[in-house]
Amino acid sequence: MANTTLNPDALTIMLVAGEASGDAHGAELINALRRRKADLRFIGCGGPRMAAAGQEQLFDLTRHAVVGLTEAISHYFTFRQLFFKLVTLAQMQKPDAVIFIDNSGFNLRLAQALRPKLPDSRLIYYISPQVWASRAGRVKVMKRTLDLVLSIFPFETEWYEKNAPGLPVHYVGHPKLDLLLPDALGQTEEGRIALMPGSRTVEIKRHLPVLWEAARLMAERKPNLKFMLISPNAEREREAVEWIERYGRTGFHYETCHNYQLTHLNRCQLALVKSGTGSLDCAFARVPQIVLYKVNPLTFAVARRLVKVKYLSMVNVLSKNPPIVPEFIQQDCTGPKIAAFALELLDHPKMRKHMIDQMTEVIASLGGEGASDRAAREVCLELTKVARGQSHSAHLKPA
Known part of the structure; x- marks a missing residue:
């Protein structure tokens, strides 16, 4: 050797x-x-x-x-x-x-x-x-x-x-x-919304336009909202920023960040997140979330025949009483639908608290x-x- x-x-x-x-x-x-x-x-x-x-x-x-x-x-x-x-x-x-x-x-x-x-x-x-x-x-x-x-x-x-x-x-x-830091919970800033399109280039191309439209519609209703685009690393952040500079019409406040997601998530009141690791990150940080996912139509058609679980998000899969977070999948993954549900969550603190309580139970089941x-x-x-x-x-x- x-x-x-x-x-x-x-x-x-x-x-x-x-x-x-x-x-x-x-x-x-x-x-x-x-x-x-x-x-x-x-x-x-x-x-x-x-x-x-x-x-x-x-x-x-x-x-x-x-x-x-x-x-x-x-x-x-x-x-x-x-x-x-x-x-x-x-x-x-x-x-x-x-x-x-x-x-x-x-x-x-x-x-x-x-x-x-x-x-x-x-x-x-x-x-x-x-x-x-x-x-x-x-x-x-x-x-x-x-x-x-x-x-x-x-x-x-x-x-x-x-x-x-x-x-x-x-x-x-x-x-x-x-990876949970002592400050990974709490310190929420009212009106701060996380946008998490995914960790792969193709996911950014597919989900970021949907998230950007949802953010624009939400900002029209609530101009004081502040959006944080969270990427898993610097390369994906650069790709997201390039898309925004080329296609994204702004009219709302946003910032971008990468690296340790939980330290950014704890500041957010709500997250719009692609199904996957990011959804669990939101649960770990006790941030209410809306899950979205969109793939090529052929991929989706094949997946429907192969996948045996009812829910896509691991937060829902792990829950004893699913669903605890909403999922907007494929044809339902649109900016207007996501924005409407997000605004409803922001207007109803009890809904957010109920979601947080259920996510806390899920995380407790994963050990220490x-x-x-x-x-x-x-x-x-x-x-x-x-x-x-x-x-x-x-x-x-x-x-």
């Missing part, structure tokens, strides 16, 4: 993250692993946060994040090239463990490709693919391929016990709880802080099996 660390016996961990949220969680995991074992070496791909945490990065995969069938097809050759670069890296470096972080469309295929090439490496999936929501058959691939799944939602372990007995799955809690440390502990346990020369798990046989 090639190794550039001072200690020639140091273990190498390859991590693969392809989205902004995965980059954040991957960075926290690297830091947690280093606290347990300082001389680990980290290679692979992720984003700027994982690079800053010390990952030797082959490339930034988060820059290529897409969503939807047609978008994935249009980027097929780019992803194919990146895919085989990672396979080559793994074959050359022979890492002691490979950690796949979320991004199942890419990572599950990569895990399949690496399993026969790395028979002595531990293959670990952090942030389980949502096989319980769609394409449950993928669990057969997971059972044949993976040594361990680290789950962040409490109901997932029971689902796996029923549908993939023998596949090691450990619930570690949600890593976002590790320490998810990254618990995940690091499970990874280190897998690494001890490498040190003992133990082959990959006995469950890895055709399902």
Whole structure:
């Protein structure tokens, strides 16, 4: 195994993250692993946060994040090239463990490709693919391929016990709880509205026009509203600002920001947010929210046949009494509809308080802080099996 660390016996961990949220969680995991074992070496791909945490990065995969069938097809050759670069890296470096972080469309295929090439490496999936929501058959691939799944939602372990007995799955809690700062709650500014179009370029192009129209209509009714456009990183903020400068007619007050979302969200009275990680961020910050989502019509038609859950937002999926936040999906994802509901929420404090109370219950169900440390502990346990020369798990046989 090639190794550039001072200690020639140091273990190498390859991590693969392809989205902004995965980059954040991957960075926290690297830091947690280093606290347990300082001389680990980290290679692979992720984003700027994982690079800053010390990952030797082959490339930034988060820059290529897409969503939807047609978008994935249009980027097929780019992803194919990146895919085989990672396979080559793994074959050359022979890492002691490979950690796949979320991004199942890419990572599950990569895990399949690496399993026969790395028979002595531990293959670990952090942030389980949502096989319980769609394409449950993928669990057969997971059972044949993976040594361990680290789950962040409490109901997932029971689902796996029923549908993939023998596949090691450990619930570690949600890593976002590790990022909550002491000032992440409270200090709300009346009339401050968060606009959160998403973390991918295609999501900004699709959702920002809808959000901008909703903001304009809301400002016409309430001129004192202040809008904050929140992006997951500087690159996405730049793309959003470029769109605004080119197409966005202003007539209302707005500002932009990026990086640590919760420190900005706690100032907001309401959030208009694309379904996904941002919706959970709003719940963590106890900010009332309106969820929106829009994809290519072909993607939506295919998804309707595959998705088995009733709601799209994880806040609603996790709730015992859904829906607790409104969802404006596809043809309902329009500026006028969203603006009308947002204005109603702003005019009714009791509605907002009820939503906050229900979101608080959802967050309480996710456990407490320490998810990254618990995940690091499970990874280190897998690494001890490498040190003992133990082959990959006995469950890895055709399902």
